[in-house]
Amino acid sequence: MIWALLACTPAIAPVEAVEIPQISAPRLLRRASLDLRGTLPSTAELDSAEAQPEGIQATIEQWLLEPAFQERLVLMLGEQWHTRVEAFPIEAWDYDLEDQEYAFERAVGEEPLRLAAHVVTTGQPWSEVVQADYTLANPMLQEIWGLEALESGSGWVRAQYQDDRPHAGVLSTNGLWWRYNTDVSNMNRRRVAAISRLLVCHDLLSRPVSLGESASEDVENAVQTDPACMTCHAALDPAAAALFGFWTVIEYSEIEHANYHPERELLYDRYLGVEPAWHGVPVSGPESLGQAIAADPRFDTCAVQRFSEALIRRPITREEQVSLGAGYEGVVLDWLPDLLASPQYGAQEVRLLTPQQLDSALLQATGFSWTQDGTPMMDLDSGGLRQLAGGVDGEQVKGPQQVPGLTRTLVIQRLGERAARSVAAQGSIDIAQWHWRLLAERPTDQDMDALEALHSTVLAQSDVQTADAAVLTVLMRDAAFEAY
Amino acid sequence: MRRRDLLSGGVASLLLPGLFGSKAHAAGALQDSADERCFLFLYAEGGWDPAVTLTPMFDTPGAWVEEGSRLEYGGGDLPYVDHFSRPALGEFFRQYGAELALLHGMEVPSISHESCLRLLLTGQSQALDPDWPTQISGSPQDRPMPHLVIDGPAFAGNMSERVVRLGSEGQLPLLLKDRLADDLDNDKVDPQIQALIDASVAQRSASRADSSSYLAGHAQAHLESVQGLSLLQSQAQGLSLNQGYPGCTRDYETDFETLFTCFDAGLSRCGMIRHKGWCNQGWDTHQLHERQGINWEDMGEVLLELMAMRDRFPSVKERLVVVVVSEMGRHPRLNNWGGKDHWTWTSAMLFGDGVQPGVVGGLDEIGQGRNVDLSTGGSGSVRLGPQHLGDTLLSLSAGQVTGTPIQALLRS
Numbered sequence: 021m022i023w024a025l026l027a028c029t030p031a032i033a034p035v036e037a038v039e040i041p042q043i044s045a046p047r048l049l050r051r052a053s054l055d056l057r058g059t060l061p062s063t064a065e066l067d068s069a070e071a072q073p074e075g076i077q078a079t080i081e082q083w084l085l086e087p088a089f090q091e092r093l094v095l096m097l098g099e100q101w102h103t104r105v106e107a108f109p110i111e112a113w114d115y116d117l118e119d120q121e122y123a124f125e126r127a128v129g130e131e132p133l134r135l136a137a138h139v140v141t142t143g144q145p146w147s148e149v150v151q152a153d154y155t156l157a158n159p160m161l162q163e164i165w166g167l168e169a170l171e172s173g174s175g176w177v178r179a180q181y182q183d184d185r186p187h188a189g190v191l192s193t194n195g196l197w198w199r200y201n202t203d204v205s206n207m208n209r210r211r212v213a214a215i216s217r218l219l220v221c222h223d224l225l226s227r228p229v230s231l232g233e234s235a236s237e238d239v240e241n242a243v244q245t246d247p248a249c250m251t252c253h254a255a256l257d258p259a260a261a262a263l264f265g266f267w268t269v270i271e272y273s274e275i276e277h278a279n280y281h282p283e284r285e286l287l288y289d290r291y292l293g294v295e296p297a298w299h300g301v302p303v304s305g306p307e308s309l310g311q312a313i314a315a316d317p318r319f320d321t322c323a324v325q326r327f328s329e330a331l332i333r334r335p336i337t338r339e340e341q342v343s344l345g346a347g348y349e350g351v352v353l354d355w356l357p358d359l360l361a362s363p364q365y366g367a368q369e370v371r372l373l374t375p376q377q378l379d380s381a382l383l384q385a386t387g388f389s390w391t392q393d394g395t396p397m398m399d400l401d402s403g404g405l406r407q408l409a410g411g412v413d414g415e416q417v418k419g420p421q422q423v424p425g426l427t428r429t430l431v432i433q434r435l436g437e438r439a440a441r442s443v444a445a446q447g448s449i450d451i452a453q454w455h456w457r458l459l460a461e462r463p464t465d466q467d468m469d470a471l472e473a474l475h476s477t478v479l480a481q482s483d484v485q486t487a488d489a490a491v492l493t494v495l496m497r498d499a500a501f502e503a504y
Numbered sequence: 505m506r507r508r509d510l511l512s513g514g515v516a517s518l519l520l521p522g523l524f525g526s527k528a529h530a531a532g533a534l535q536d537s538a539d540e541r542c543f544l545f546l547y548a549e550g551g552w553d554p555a556v557t558l559t560p561m562f563d564t565p566g567a568w569v570e571e572g573s574r575l576e577y578g579g580g581d582l583p584y585v586d587h588f589s590r591p592a593l594g595e596f597f598r599q600y601g602a603e604l605a606l607l608h609g610m611e612v613p614s615i616s617h618e619s620c621l622r623l624l625l626t627g628q629s630q631a632l633d634p635d636w637p638t639q640i641s642g643s644p645q646d647r648p649m650p651h652l653v654i655d656g657p658a659f660a661g662n663m664s665e666r667v668v669r670l671g672s673e674g675q676l677p678l679l680l681k682d683r684l685a686d687d688l689d690n691d692k693v694d695p696q697i698q699a700l701i702d703a704s705v706a707q708r709s710a711s712r713a714d715s716s717s718y719l720a721g722h723a724q725a726h727l728e729s730v731q732g733l734s735l736l737q738s739q740a741q742g743l744s745l746n747q748g749y750p751g752c753t754r755d756y757e758t759d760f761e762t763l764f765t766c767f768d769a770g771l772s773r774c775g776m777i778r779h780k781g782w783c784n785q786g787w788d789t790h791q792l793h794e795r796q797g798i799n800w801e802d803m804g805e806v807l808l809e810l811m812a813m814r815d816r817f818p819s820v821k822e823r824l825v826v827v828v829v830s831e832m833g834r835h836p837r838l839n840n841w842g843g844k845d846h847w848t849w850t851s852a853m854l855f856g857d858g859v860q861p862g863v864v865g866g867l868d869e870i871g872q873g874r875n876v877d878l879s880t881g882g883s884g885s886v887r888l889g890p891q892h893l894g895d896t897l898l899s900l901s902a903g904q905v906t907g908t909p910i911q912a913l914l915r916s
Binding site: 206223229237271407422424425434441467474481482494500 | 704727
């Protein structure tokens with residue numbers, strides 16, 4: 021029987037082993053450092069990679085255990101989950117936090133991302149992301165939502181809601197549901213579409229919809245009877261039914277949106293007329309919905325796809341998903357070394373630094389960060405530079421910029437000018453060392469001649485500090501700097 | 505001009521403003537009027553209800569009809585739904601109806617805002633290709649800001665170098681002037697030294713682009729963006745790239761001025777402006793459907809501002825195409841919450857150079873789109889979709905048309 025089934029299974033055509041050209045060891049170290057730490061490697065680390073390329077993987081694996089990786093995961097997942105937005109149904113001023121708008125928006129939007137990153141970096145099975153009996157919260161969230169911290173600490177710690185909501189990992193977080201808000205007639209369907217896309221890589225919304233005649237008369241009836249509607253609603257509505265405790269019916273009310281509503285759990289029967297289920301598997305609420313999602317065969321393959329795309333920074337093919345996921349057994353942290361050692365990760369493909377990577381890399385290398393009233397400009401849309409620098413805002417821009425553009429080039433110019441001045445103010449520079457540090461490339465004689473000529477020309481018109489800054493600006497605006 | 509030609513001109517030529525684009529290009533080298541057209545997209549975010557104003561549903565059984573509304577005819581005998589609470593919109597139809605083309609019964613086959621928006625602007629539910637404005641906008645080597653997004657969506661696909669965002673608070677002009685954020689006391693780079701730095705950056709990119717490195721393609725794109733920026737910086741001096749929020753919503757008049765200034769200067773070919781309804785209350789009226797009428801009146805005021813601004817830019821006016829769209833329509837009937845749910849059939853409004861005024865398509869007795877004859881706009885066998893709108897826009901822009909444009913919308 022098994023053989024018969026296997027014989028019927030459509031086989032994936034064997035992929036001919038094609039050698040994928042790899043980037044140099046120092047550039048690979050730079051890529052991994054920017055991905056996992058958000059910073060450039062030190063010159064000592066680059067020297068070591070150049071001298072002993074075989075030692076790179078051990079270094080990279082070590083970085084997976086550093087706290088910085090958790091911060092990077094939050095940002096990488098944010099590009100996919102689109103929760104780091106600057107508009108929620110409830111705003112900072114609803115909590116008298118109008119002077120902390122950025123901190124409020126990031127706290128809310130990062131709640132599910134922090135939980136996901138925590139699951140990964142603590143080596144737990146990825147299924148915990150929909151089953152954990154806690155969330156992650158910083159002091160602001162603890163205060164405004166009345167969460168109880170489960171451990172001490174001044175930053176993001178494990179915490180629990182105190183409103184009797186069921187525990188289902190990210191499915192129980194306000195942060196996720198505020199981003200994927202619902203309303204009286206949507207009744208959680210948008211939320212189900214979101215978790216379907218994020219957790220099992222099934223984009224229900226991409227299916228074409230062609231409404232039949234019955235939809236013209238009675239929409240609510242049509243979703244259960246019209247084949248055109250049922251294509252999606254047969255999957256959407258039962259899962260939406262499991263989330264009725266999170267259903268909100270009053271707009272702009274922080275009490276309505278911040279709290280779970282157990283008294284609404286059974287309203288699905290009245291409004292949706294279907295029993296809670298996940299793709300045919302009966303569930304009784306968010307907890308068992310999380311369990312059903314974790315047991316969905318697509319959950320693991322989706323994890324491979326999502327994390328591969330986060331680090332390879334492009335869509336991956338089905339064949340790549342199969343080959344990259346060969347060693348995946350449900351614990352992302354255990355599998356990431358395989359991904360980072362894969363030819364696809366080290367391929368000679370250009371990835372562009374995100375605005376946040378630009379900020380953290382230059383902060384660590386130069387001590388400069390562009391801020392306004394303490395808010396990082398490279399992570400801010402309203403009045404800031406995240407969107408203009410090619411970043412994902414989660415609303416109007418859903419994917420990172422892949423090729424240079426005018427505004428991104430302008431942002432990097434202004435950022436580079438400031439960072440360069442900051443370095444130059446600290447003392448004279450070693451051009452060759454900065455070339456190595458910023459680009460992970462040893463300068464050629466031609467490079468050095470050109471840069472020294474620039475330095476001399478500027479020096480003739482100005483002073484050493486200005487000349488140093490000019491050379492550093494050129495390096496920070498170099499095509500190889502924004503690429504990694 | 506090719507990169508190799510540029511390189512042969514030496515380092516200075518790498519950044520020489522005027523080699524690309526600019527007014528000279530727009531005035532001289534362009535082939536015909538379609539090449540010269542510029543496009544303004546005004547996008548009503550959230551799903552408007554055309555039945556409130558554009559597509560009368562008085563005879564549709566069960567359809568919600570606003571009390572006090574009546575069928576009226578504007579300029580050119582253009583039918584529309586009038587209401588005493590919408591004087592500005594009525595004025596717009598009366599004054600400019602003879603210019604307008606209305607596209608009715610266009611099916612956007614999704615009921616999700618995001619998918620509908622992608623479908624509307626790209627013809628695909630998962631936008632891999634660039635949207636129509638991005639495709640139309642052309643190369644940054646012709647205009648440094650081909651598609652200027654004042655506010656709103658853009659699906660750039662693999663042409664993200666064409667899309668330039670002004671920034672929600674006008675960050676782009678501030679960046680150009682180097683006056684952003686805490687920079688009021690920022691030490692500006694001396695212009696002469698700046699020129700040396702710019703030339704060095706361009707030189708390094710040109711060298712990389714000419715190498716066999718895997719970075720060569722990226723370096724070429726980088727070089728072009730540096731050149732585009734140099735061109736913009738040389739031309740943007742004295743240009744108004746402003747925007748403002750005088751009340752609870754955008755200052756659309758300023759937006760139009762900014763965009764037309766860029767069209768006029770040859771800096772841009774396309775622009776996107778988002779309308780989020782009166783006081784940003786949104787068009788997604790699952791409840792409180794009366795907001796649609798208020799939004800339409802606000803849209804009427806915005807359109808009148810647009811026409812007034814158009815008159816201030818005669819050279820833009822004669823080659824301007826305006827496209828007013830929303831990602832979806834609203835169901836003919838009210839829901840249980842006093843609002844209207846999503847509907848896959850919607851309308852679009854176009855006017856301007858090359859656009860044949862009149863009405864194309866319509867709704868049947870249950871509020872679904874009627875099949876049309878693309879050449880006449882009357883009844884036919886074609887189900888109208890966003891792809892037809894896209895092909896029409898590409899045709900108007902002399903772009904590469906892969907499908908079938910709506911000939912009835914094209915002035916012969």
